[in-house]
Amino acid sequence: xxxxxxxxxxxxxxxxxxxxxxxxxxxxxxxxxxxxxxxxxxxxxxxxxxxxxxxxxxxxxxxxxxxxxxxxxxxxxxxxxxxxxxxxxxxxxxxxxxxxxxxxxxxxxxxxxxxxxxxxxxxxxxxxxxxxxxxxxxxxxxxxxxxxxxxxxxxxxxxxxxxxxxxxxxxxxxxxxxxxxxxxxxxxxxxxxxxxxxxxxxxxxxxxxxxxxxxxxxxxxxxxxxxxxxxxxxxxxxxxxxxxxxxxxxxxxxxxxxxxxxxxxxxxxxxxxxxxxxxxxxxxxxxxxxxxxxxxxxxxxxxxxxxxxxxxxxxxxxxxxxxxxxxxxxxxxxxxxxxxxxxxxxxxxxxxxxxxxxxxxxxxxxxxxxxxxxxxxxxxxxxxxxxxxxxxxxxxxxxxxxxxxxxxxxxxxxxxxxxxxxxx
Amino acid sequence: xxxxxxxxxxxxxxxxxxxxxxxxxxxxxxxxxxxxxxxxxxxxxxxxxxxxxxxxxxxxxxxxxxxxxxxxxxxxxxxxxxxxxxxxxxxxxxxxxxxxxxxxxxxxxxxxxxxxxxxxxxxxxxxxxxxxxxxxxxxxxxxxxxxxxxxxxxxxxxxxxxxxxxxxxxx
Numbered sequence: 233x234x235x236x237x238x239x240x241x242x243x244x245x246x247x248x249x250x251x252x253x254x255x256x257x258x259x260x261x262x263x264x265x266x267x268x269x270x271x272x273x274x275x276x277x278x279x280x281x282x283x284x285x286x287x288x289x290x291x292x293x294x295x296x297x298x299x300x301x302x303x304x305x306x307x308x309x310x311x312x313x314x315x316x317x318x319x320x321x322x323x324x325x326x327x328x329x330x331x332x333x334x335x336x337x338x339x340x341x342x343x344x345x346x347x348x349x350x351x352x353x354x355x356x357x358x359x360x361x362x363x364x365x366x367x368x369x370x371x372x373x374x375x376x377x378x379x380x381x382x383x384x385x386x387x388x389x390x391x392x393x394x395x396x397x398x399x400x401x402x403x404x405x406x407x408x409x410x411x412x413x414x415x416x417x418x419x420x421x422x423x424x425x426x427x428x429x430x431x432x433x434x435x436x437x438x439x440x441x442x443x444x445x446x447x448x449x450x451x452x453x454x455x456x457x458x459x460x461x462x463x464x465x466x467x468x469x470x471x472x473x474x475x476x477x478x479x480x481x482x483x484x485x486x487x488x489x490x491x492x493x494x495x496x497x498x499x500x501x502x503x504x505x506x507x508x509x510x511x512x513x514x515x516x517x518x519x520x521x522x523x524x525x526x527x528x529x530x531x532x533x534x535x536x537x538x539x540x541x542x543x544x545x546x547x548x549x550x551x552x553x554x555x556x557x558x559x560x561x562x563x564x565x566x567x568x569x570x571x572x573x574x575x576x577x578x579x580x581x582x583x584x585x586x587x588x589x590x591x592x593x594x595x596x597x598x599x600x601x602x603x604x605x606x607x608x609x610x611x612x613x614x615x616x617x618x619x620x621x622x623x624x625x626x627x628x629x630x631x632x633x634x635x636x637x638x639x640x641x642x643x644x645x646x647x648x649x650x651x652x653x654x655x656x
Numbered sequence: 657x658x659x660x661x662x663x664x665x666x667x668x669x670x671x672x673x674x675x676x677x678x679x680x681x682x683x684x685x686x687x688x689x690x691x692x693x694x695x696x697x698x699x700x701x702x703x704x705x706x707x708x709x710x711x712x713x714x715x716x717x718x719x720x721x722x723x724x725x726x727x728x729x730x731x732x733x734x735x736x737x738x739x740x741x742x743x744x745x746x747x748x749x750x751x752x753x754x755x756x757x758x759x760x761x762x763x764x765x766x767x768x769x770x771x772x773x774x775x776x777x778x779x780x781x782x783x784x785x786x787x788x789x790x791x792x793x794x795x796x797x798x799x800x801x802x803x804x805x806x807x808x809x810x811x812x813x814x815x816x817x818x819x820x821x822x823x824x825x826x827x
Contacts, residue, residue: 248735248746249753250728256757275765275791282712283787285704291711292683466690473686499676507675507718508727514715562729604733 233266233526237519241569251565252508255515259522267522274518281517282510285469287392290340290385290513291506292472296479297344298502300335300453303483303490306348308447309334315443317417322424323433324360325370326417328353332374333413336381337454338475340388342600345378346371346611354616362429364616366626369601372612373630374416376597379563381409382458383468383475386596389513389567390589393520394575397586398468402461403655404586404648408594408641415637416630423629449486453478462655509564516568523573533577543581547642550574551595558599563607566596583645590648594641598634601627661807664800671797672721678714682707702779709777709787716794720801723754744810751806758795758802765791 240261244254256278263269300306313330317323331349339345350371357367379386382402391398424430444451456478457471466474483490523529540546557566571592578588601608603624613620641647685707693699722728735746768788775784 244753245731246734247749247753248730248732249750250730252728253750253754253757256760257753260757260760271760271764272768272771274760275768275788278761279712279768279788279791282715283708285708288682288686288707288711291679291714292686295679295683470686470690473683474690476683477687496673496676499680500672503672503675503679503714503718504722504725504727506679507715508722508729510711510715511719511722512729560731560733562731605731 233262233522234528234531236266237262237522237526241519245561251562252511252515255512255519255565255569259515259518262522267525273521277518277521278514281514284392286388286398286467287469287510287513289383289388289398289469289472290509291502292469292476293340293383293385293388294344294506294509295499295502296472296475297339297341297348298498298505299476299479299483299490300338300450301344301348302494302498303479304487305338305450305453305479305482306331306335307352308443308450308487310349310352311438312443312447312451315438315440318437319434320421321433322420322430323437324353324357324430325362325367325420325424325433327433328357328367328370329374329377329413329416329420332371332377333381333409334451334454336377336379336409337458338383338450339378340383340385340472342375342378342597343607343611346375346608347615350375350612350615354612357430358616360430360433363626364618365622366423366429368612368616368618369623369626369630370416370420371615372601372606372608372623372627373634374413375608375612376600376634377409377413379597379600380405380412380590380594382406382461383472384593385509386563386567386593387589388468389564390571390593392513393516393568393571394585394589396575396589399461399464400586400652401589402458402468403652404590405593406458406651407647408590408637411640411647412594412634412637415633419629419633449482453482512562512564513568516565519569520572529573529576532573533580536577537580540581543583544643546578546581547583547591550578551591551638551642554592554595555598555602558596559602560605561599562605563596563600566599567592584649586652587645587648591638591642594638598631598638602631603627661804664804667797668720668724668801668804671717675714675718675721678710678717682710682714685710705777705779709790712787713790713794716790717797719794720798723798723801724804726805747806747809751802751809754802755799758798761795762792765795 237258241254241258244257260274263271310331314327317326317330332345335345335349354367354371358364382405384405387401387405388398391401457475460466461468461471536546540549575585575588579585600606609620685703689699689703735743769785769792772784772788777784
């Protein structure tokens, strides 16, 4: 059963069957030929997999992201970030990282971050003499902050598929997010000084106070969302619904950069994007039900115990495995299929599931901008109007920087856990 | 463009609009839940149950438009480097795979809906079958989206094969 499930899934992926369908079809195949379960479990498990209140944060955060990108929030955040870090050498590159970091705190997706920030800053960097492939690579790598810094769709998916607390994962994502942002900022400083990029980035910089006031309502948003979740005022799902309404109010009435006529297209877009992700979640619920029936996590756990002598080598192996999987497989599918299998094994090695979730998500976030398949890569290439291949060479630097940060996050659990242990 | 195709296109678009409305409705319900907690002091209990049902309906309904718009996220690295004739057969295989899953969901989803007819949803006092019906109905309507996307793919490919650049990969 296990081998049939795994092999048929890989086969369907390779034959370019859409991810959600491939997972469902592999499950149907396994049920029909390798079990005595009735096919009635197919609709049943796919239904119950979606019947979850925490999961509803996913469509809401995707919708809020669409509304914010359109409603004039992103360029205010960019202006603010630029007024803070734009003055030094490599100021625009640093602005990209800081703006992505702030946007990440109100959006749960890295693709939304790439479009929202990249469409403003990639052309600006190119105008200031940065090579287009470098600008695009930098944007593609900074955007991964979107899924590390809470709110984060992948962290929600990890939480739901392993029954870990979303709130704790959201708290744990903050430290690693700041570490990654810091590492990228250092990287940019060195990079720009060595290559001589970005000498006069600060030209049209606005004063800090002015741009802060200009962006005030947008900057208040992460305070409400993250503060509300950490403070126990509302659940992550409620926070997501609040951010939808807040983004609507800002876009329609405060900034007035969006009109009611724009809404149908934004809602239609969010419905399809979130529906496609939710169907993967639905199919993965069926798949992981079959996997858990067949006892695969235990089998892998026993094998891992014999093979890896310590949690350190186990985590290294997990990181290598996820790095390669992340290069090819879509993030949501990777989390939903692998997290329920690997997390019990990690726990048996004494790894905190919250820390493990952060490691998995940071690692797969790296896969979002590593060739050949990375959603951020394609998004950034589209914004920069470049063929993806031209970014490959300049991507080496951010990828190495991120691997370093990932190793720190893996082997220093306190980076993820100190805030949680402080708050709980 | 024949009548069936025009009808399918119209239907998929209407379903897409309806799904977008459901997403708006679900956000409004959960927002209302937050508001009632702050204003009245305790949150309405039925909003959570209803919002979950609304999202489930949205997801299964939007599968048709997602298929039609090619938004179902395939991993197509291998397909893209295949000769065109092989790509065409891969596309046909994928359509058959999707149709199989949809047919299983329609038939067994229908049987599941009948089976839960007597179970009541807590808080709002209606049958769970109203929730489960999203699976067979959404999947049945998705067949129209699949039909349209397959037509597009076949036409695109046949068009390109006629141009005589066999073996070259499409974008």
